Amino acid sequence: xxxxxxxxxxxxxxxxxxxxxxxxxxxxxxxxxxxxxxxxxxxxxxxxxxxxxxxxxxxxxxxxxxxxxxxxxxxxxxxxxxxxxxxxxxxxxxxxxxxxxxxxxxxxxxxxxxxxxxxxxxxxxxxxxxxxxxxxxxxxxxxxxxxxxxxxxxxxxxxxxxxxxxxxxxxxxxxxxxxxxxxxxxxxxxxxxxxxxxxxxxxxxxxxxxxxxxxxxxxxxxxxxxxxxxxxxxxxxxxxxxxxxxxxxxxxxxxxxxxxxxxxxxxxxxxxxxxxxxxxxxxxxxxxxxxxxxxxxxxxxxxxxx
Amino acid sequence: xxxxxxxxxxxxxxxxxxxxxxxxxxxxxxxxxxxxxxxxxxxxxxxxxxxxxxxxxxxxxxxxxxxxxxxxxxxxxxxxxxxxxxxxxxxxxxxxxxxxxxxxxxxxxxxxxxxxxxxxxxxxxxxxxxxxxxxxxxxxxxxxxxxxxxxxxxxxxxxxxxxxxxxxxxxxxxxxxxxxxxxxxxxxxxxxxxxxxxxxxxxxxxxxxxxxxxxxxxxxxxxxxx
Numbered sequence: 001x002x003x004x005x006x007x008x009x010x011x012x013x014x015x016x017x018x019x020x021x022x023x024x025x026x027x028x029x030x031x032x033x034x035x036x037x038x039x040x041x042x043x044x045x046x047x048x049x050x051x052x053x054x055x056x057x058x059x060x061x062x063x064x065x066x067x068x069x070x071x072x073x074x075x076x077x078x079x080x081x082x083x084x085x086x087x088x089x090x091x092x093x094x095x096x097x098x099x100x101x102x103x104x105x106x107x108x109x110x111x112x113x114x115x116x117x118x119x120x121x122x123x124x125x126x127x128x129x130x131x132x133x134x135x136x137x138x139x140x141x142x143x144x145x146x147x148x149x150x151x152x153x154x155x156x157x158x159x160x161x162x163x164x165x166x167x168x169x170x171x172x173x174x175x176x177x178x179x180x181x182x183x184x185x186x187x188x189x190x191x192x193x194x195x196x197x198x199x200x201x202x203x204x205x206x207x208x209x210x211x212x213x214x215x216x217x218x219x220x221x222x223x224x225x226x227x228x229x230x231x232x233x234x235x236x237x238x239x240x241x242x243x244x245x246x247x248x249x250x251x252x253x254x255x256x257x258x259x260x261x262x263x264x265x266x267x268x269x270x271x272x273x274x275x276x277x278x279x280x281x282x283x284x285x286x287x288x289x290x291x292x293x294x295x296x297x298x299x300x301x302x303x304x305x306x
Numbered sequence: 307x308x309x310x311x312x313x314x315x316x317x318x319x320x321x322x323x324x325x326x327x328x329x330x331x332x333x334x335x336x337x338x339x340x341x342x343x344x345x346x347x348x349x350x351x352x353x354x355x356x357x358x359x360x361x362x363x364x365x366x367x368x369x370x371x372x373x374x375x376x377x378x379x380x381x382x383x384x385x386x387x388x389x390x391x392x393x394x395x396x397x398x399x400x401x402x403x404x405x406x407x408x409x410x411x412x413x414x415x416x417x418x419x420x421x422x423x424x425x426x427x428x429x430x431x432x433x434x435x436x437x438x439x440x441x442x443x444x445x446x447x448x449x450x451x452x453x454x455x456x457x458x459x460x461x462x463x464x465x466x467x468x469x470x471x472x473x474x475x476x477x478x479x480x481x482x483x484x485x486x487x488x489x490x491x492x493x494x495x496x497x498x499x500x501x502x503x504x505x506x507x508x509x510x511x512x513x514x515x516x517x518x519x520x521x522x523x524x525x526x527x528x529x530x531x532x
Contacts, residue, residue, distance in 0.1 A: 006414035213395050216355075218385035218460065219412035221377060 006223055014230025017203055024199050025235060031195040032239030032288055033246075035188035039284060040247055042181030044269055048258070049174035051267045056167055060133070062142055063159040066126040068096065070154045075127045078151055082131060085145055087138025092130040099125035126156060136167065189291060196235070196292050200228055200299035211304065225300050232292035240285050247273070307333040307495050308354065308464065313363035315349050315519075323349035325519040327363070331497065333463070336490045338506045339499045340530055341516035347499045350516070351468040354497065355387055356380045368463060385413060388457025388465040388494075392472035394449045396441045402452050403428070403437040409456045427455040431485060447478025454485055465489060468499045479505060503530040 018025050066075050072095070079091050094102075100123045107113040117124070133139050139160060145151070146158060204211065214224050251270040259267045273280065308331040315323035324346045331337050341347050352358040353365055356375050364373045372383060396405050406427055410420045428434045431451040433444075441449050450470055457465055467486060471479035483498075483505055490496045500506060506513055506529065513528030514521060523531055 002414040002416075005416055009411055009414070209395070210397060213397065213408065214412045216384065216389050216395065217409035217412060217456065218381040218383075220381045223412055223414070 006220075007226070010223055010226035011230055014227035014234065017207065017227055018231050018234050021199075021203055021206060024202055025231070025238075028192075028195055028199045028235045029238045029242060031188070031192045032235055032292065033242045035185065035192045036239055036243040036284055036288060037246065038181065038185045038188045039287075040243065040280075042178065042185055043280060045177050045181055046174075047269060047272050048262060048267055049170070049177065051264065052262060053167070053170055053174065055262075055264045055266060056170060057136065060136070060139070060167070062131040062133075062139065062146075064129045064131065064146060064155055065099075065157040065159075066128065066154055067156045068124060068126040070126055072127060074154060075129065078154065079129055081151075082129070082142070082145065085142060087133050087141045089132045089134045091132075094128040094130060096123050096125045096127050099123075099128055192288075193291060193295050196232060196295040197299045199235075200232070200296050201303050203228060203231065204300070204303045225304065228296050228300055228304070229293055232296040233289050236285060236289040236292050239288060240281060243284075244281060307331055307335070307368060308497070309364075309366040310350075310353075311364040311366075313353070313360045313365060315346070315353070315358060316361045322346075322519045323358070324353075324360075324516075327516075327519075327521050329514065329521065329524070331495060333495055334490070334493050336487065336496045336509065336511040337498065338509060338511060338513045338528075339497060339516060340501060340506055340513060342501060345516045346519040347501075347516055348468055349519075351466050351497070351499045354464070354466050355389055356383055381413070385460045386462055386464065388454075388460065388462040390450070390453050390457055390465065390467040390470045392469035394441070394446075394453050394473075396449055396452055398441050401438050401440055402433055402444065405441070405452055406456045406459060409459050413460070423459050424455075427458045430458060430489075431455040445478065446474050447481050450474060450478070450482050451485060454482070454489070458489070462494065464495045464497065466497045466499070469501070470498070471500065471502055471505060476504075483509065506530040 064078075066078075075093065079093060082088055083091055103125065104117075131142060133142055143158070143160060146155060211224055251273060255268060255270045258269060259265055261267075308329065310327050310329040313327045314325050317323060327350070339347050339350060349358060353360060354367065356372055359375075360373060364371060366372070367383070368386070370383070375383060397408065400408060403424060407420050407424045410423060415423075425434065425437075428437055431454050433448060433451055433455065436444055436448065441452070444452070450473075454465075454470075465486070470486070471482050474482065479502065486496050486498065487509075498505075498509075510527050512526050513523070513530065515523035515528075515531055
C-alpha cells in the first residue's frame with residue numbers, strides 16, 4: 001500500500017515537473033518528435049521501396065521468342081524440358097497468331113508498322129514462351145539452360161536483362177535511402193539524447209531545494225529519482241502523440257498522390273499504418289522511451305547526488 | 307542512544323573536521339554542542355544524519371551502527387532523526403501545512419495519516435492558525451517553528467538542530483529554544499549545535515565544547531566556556 005501511494009505521488013510530482021518546466025518539456029518533446037518523424041520517414045521509404053520491388057518482381061519474366069519456322073510441337077518440347085527445371089515456376093505459351101495480335105494492338109496506330117506488316121504478307125512472328133521463375137536467383141540458371149545448344153538454335157531473341165538492371169538499381173537506391181534515413185535518425189537520436197540530458201539537468205537544478213528537503217526528511221532514493229523518469233516517459237508519449245498527429249493527416253492527404261506516383265495501389269502507406277500501428281508505434285515508443293530513460297539515468301547519476 | 311567512538315573526519319583537501327571524538331548521549335538528554343565557527347560542530351551534526359561519513363571510528367545510534375550505513379538505509383535513519391537547520395529549508399510555493407505534510411508525503415504516508423498528524427505537529431509549535439500561510443507571509447521565528455513541526459511528524463527519537471536560532475532575533479530565539487525544551491520534555495533527545503552563548507548559559511543543560519575538531523570539554527549543566 002505504502003509503495004503504491006509512493007508511486008502515485010511520484011507520478012504526480014513527475015507530472016508537476018513536466019508542467020512547471022513547460023517550455024523545457026516542449027523543447028524535449030519537439031526534438032523527440034523530430035527523431036520519431038525521421039524514423040517514420042525511414043519506415044515509409046522502406047515500405048514504398050519494398051512495394052516497388054515486389055511489384056517489379058511480380059512482373060519479371062523471361063520472354064523467349066522462337067524463330068518463325070519453328071513449329072509448335074518443338075516449342076512445346078522446349079517448354080516441357082524447361083518446366084523440369086526447379087527454378088521455373090510457370091511457362092505460358094504464346095502462339096505466332098497471338099504474338100501478331102499483341103503486336104498489332106500495341107503498334108496498330110503506327111502507319112509505317114502497318115505498312116511493313118502488309119508488305120511482309122504472312123505472319124512474321126514465331127511462337128513465344130513467357131517463363132516465370134520461382135525467385136530472382138533462379139533466372140541466371142534459366143538463362144543458362146536456354147543457351148543450351150539444343151534450344152539456342154531455335155530461339156530468335158530473349159528478353160530479360162533490362163529488368164534485372166532495373167531491379168539492381170532500385171535495390172541500390174532503396175538501400176542508399178535506408179542508409180541515409182538511418183543516418184538522419186541517428187543524428188536526431190543523438191540530439192534528442194543531449195536535449196533530454198540537459199532537460200533533466202535543468203529540472204534537477206530547478207528542484208534542488210525540494211530534492212534537498214526530500215533527502216533531509218527521509219525520502220527514498222527511488223522516490224526522488226522516479227519523477228524524473230516519469231518526466232522522460234511523458235515526453236516520449238507526448239512526442240509519439242505529436243508524431244502520429246502529424247503523420248495521419250499527411251498520409252490521408254498525400255496517400256493518393258504517393259500511390260499514383262508509385263503506379264500501384266499497393267503503395268498505400270495509410271493502410272500500412274492502419275494494420276501495423278501497434279507494432280510500429282509500439283516499437284518506436286519503446287525505443288524513444290528507452291533512450292529518454294537511459295539518458296535520464298545518466299543525468300541523474302551525474303547531477304542528482306542522493 | 308548516540309555513541310561516537312574515536313570518530314575522526316578528514317576531508318579530501320586535508321581539512322580536519324573532527325579528531326578522535328568520543329561521546330555518549332543518553333536517551334532524553336538535551337545536549338548543546340558549542341564552539342567557534344569551523345571547529346567541526348556542523349560536521350558532527352551531519353554525521354548523525356549520515357550526510358557525512360567518518361574517516362575513522364564508529365557511530366552508533368539507538369543500537370544501529372551507522373558508520374558504514376548503506377545508501378538505501380539512509381532514508382530510514384533520517385525518518386528517526388528530526389533535522390532543523392539555520393536556513394529553514396522551506397518550500398516557498400507550499401503553505402505551512404503543505405510544507406509539514408511534504409515530509410510525510412515523500413515517505414509514502416497515507417493521506418489519512420497525514421491529515422491526522424500534521425495538525426498535531428502544527429498545534430505543538432503553535433501555528434494552527436497560520437496553516438494556510440506561505441513561508442513569506444510569516445516571521446523568521448515562525449518559519450523555524452514550521453521546520454520544527456516538519457521534523458516532528460515522523461515522531462523522531464532524536465532532533466538535531468544545527469544553529470536553529472542563527473537567523474533569529476532574541477525574542478524568536480527564546481521561543482525556539484523553549485519549543486525545543488518542550489519537545490525534550492516529551493522524551494525526545496535534542497542535540498543543539500550553536501555558538502549562541504546566552505542560549506547555552508540559560509539552558510543549564512549538558513554542554514560539549516569542540517575546538518579544532520577536538521572535544522575539549524563535556525560538562526553536565528555546563529556553560530559556554532570559549
